[in-house]
Amino acid sequence: xxxxxxxxxxxxxxxxxLGDNALILGQRLSEWCGHAPVLEEDMALANTALDLxxxxxxxxxxxxxLEGRGRDEDQLAFLRGERDYRNLTLAELPNEDxxxxxxxxxxxxxxxxxxYQRLTASSDAELAAVxxxxxxxxxxxxxxxxxxxxxLGDGTDVSHDKAxxxxxxxxxYTAEFFAANPIDDAVSAAGIGPAWHNLEADWEAAxxxxxxxxxxxxPARTPFASYGKFGRHSEHMGHLLATMQTMQRTYPGAQW
Amino acid sequence: MLTESQxxxxxxxxPDPEIPVVSVVELGIVREVASRAxxxxxxxTPTYSGCPATEVIADSIRxxxxxxxxxxxxxxxxxxxxxxxDWMGDAARDKLRAYGIAPPxxxxxxGGVQPIRFVAKSQTCPHCGSTDTERLSEFGSTACKAxxxxxxxxxxxxxxxxx
Numbered sequence: 001x002x003x004x005x006x007x008x009x010x011x012x013x014x015x016x017x018l019g020d021n022a023l024i025l026g027q028r029l030s031e032w033c034g035h036a037p038v039l040e041e042d043m044a045l046a047n048t049a050l051d052l053x054x055x056x057x058x059x060x061x062x063x064x065x066l067e068g069r070g071r072d073e074d075q076l077a078f079l080r081g082e083r084d085y086r087n088l089t090l091a092e093l094p095n096e097d098x099x100x101x102x103x104x105x106x107x108x109x110x111x112x113x114x115x116y117q118r119l120t121a122s123s124d125a126e127l128a129a130v131x132x133x134x135x136x137x138x139x140x141x142x143x144x145x146x147x148x149x150x151x152l153g154d155g156t157d158v159s160h161d162k163a164x165x166x167x168x169x170x171x172x173y174t175a176e177f178f179a180a181n182p183i184d185d186a187v188s189a190a191g192i193g194p195a196w197h198n199l200e201a202d203w204e205a206a207x208x209x210x211x212x213x214x215x216x217x218x219p220a221r222t223p224f225a226s227y228g229k230f231g232r233h234s235e236h237m238g239h240l241l242a243t244m245q246t247m248q249r250t251y252p253g254a255q256w
Numbered sequence: 257m258l259t260e261s262q263x264x265x266x267x268x269x270x271p272d273p274e275i276p277v278v279s280v281v282e283l284g285i286v287r288e289v290a291s292r293a294x295x296x297x298x299x300x301t302p303t304y305s306g307c308p309a310t311e312v313i314a315d316s317i318r319x320x321x322x323x324x325x326x327x328x329x330x331x332x333x334x335x336x337x338x339x340x341x342d343w344m345g346d347a348a349r350d351k352l353r354a355y356g357i358a359p360p361x362x363x364x365x366x367g368g369v370q371p372i373r374f375v376a377k378s379q380t381c382p383h384c385g386s387t388d389t390e391r392l393s394e395f396g397s398t399a400c401k402a403x404x405x406x407x408x409x410x411x412x413x414x415x416x417x418x419x
Contacts, residue, residue, distance in 0.1 A: 129335035250348040
């Protein structure tokens with residue numbers, strides 16, 4: 001290959017983080033297909049998964065082009081090792097129950113919305129275009145998940161307790177969204193995208209009022225840290241990848 | 257060989273695979289048609305990132321133009337500006353309504369900043385015209401639609417979400 005990688009430092013890594021977030025949460029949500037508590041939510045979770053996987057395809061295709069080593073979306077999605085994935089740990093955690101699933105979707109969509117909003121002004125025109133398109137989808141996911149957070153939190157004693165337990169479990173993983181790092185600094189200096197730690201105020205402004213309306217207690221921040229976006233994943237990631245990659249690993253190069 | 261306007265005419269008869277009552281041109285998916293040596297270049301903008309119809313649409317565009325004798329057809333996907341339901345004209349909206357799908361109401365920009373609420377905005381029933389309707393599901397049979405029910409005529413209907 002004579003093609004050279006001319007991307008700015010951190011650029012590829014940053015796009016991989018975006019793409020892997022969408023890919024891994026999309027894969028998790030697709031596990032609900034045929035299993036959701038009611039038909040309407042089965043369609044909702046499957047459609048959300050479809051949007052996310054669509055975003056992942058565009059983002060990973062773009063990451064592959066930036067890299068310039070001839071890897072396409074499928075090679076990036078299906079043929080990397082665990083430590084080469086750059087998704088937030090939050091995205092790979094098991095679905096558990098419907099409550100944890102929608103609370104996670106809510107926390108994640110509330111992060112995707114301001115992120116995609118800022119990315120529409122990216123100096124990387126392709127990234128800006130993907131963000132403008134995905135923003136419309138993320139907003140709808142946020143509104144759908146937010147309604148469920150309120151309905152469950154401010155619902156029966158059982159639904160409230162389950163929603164609170166889900167929030168308590170997931171909340172510590174949201175610290176990773178905003179963990180500062182050199183990749184973000186480089187990318188933000190180059191005008192490619194926001195440093196994620198600068199999104200914390202927007203995220204909280206979107207999240208906290210809904211949690212309050214849901215009568216849920218906003219957990220305190222703890223020293224807990226997770227490192228998925230740096231490639232160090234939870235014990236759940238390997239199992240997810242085993243399921244997701246099995247076809248391409250068993251029949252390399254297989255086409256639909 | 258086809259001229260650009262002939263190609264537009266051919267594409268005007270290519271139905272959307274999920275909502276065959278409207279063409280890919282009426283949906284606003286086809287953005288540009290340009291003649292080039294030996295054939296045509298067609299620019300398309302996908303609707304939703306994960307819409308499974310996107311590839312079928314590209315195939316049907318290619319097949320229809322080939323059948324009309326267009327020569328080599330090169331399909332380019334363009335993301336920017338992002339597809340919006342605002343690109344659907346009045347004729348397309350009337351066809352959707354006649355088919356039993358409520359067309360998107362208002363402009364996409366107005367829909368972007370809705371607060372969270374449980375009672376979705378009422379939509380006009382495409383069957384009887386009543387506005388006494390309720391949303392049953394935020395998602396429908398395709399990524400682009402939600403499911404509603406009319407309280408007046410009791411018929412269910414789909415609503416094309418404005419994005």
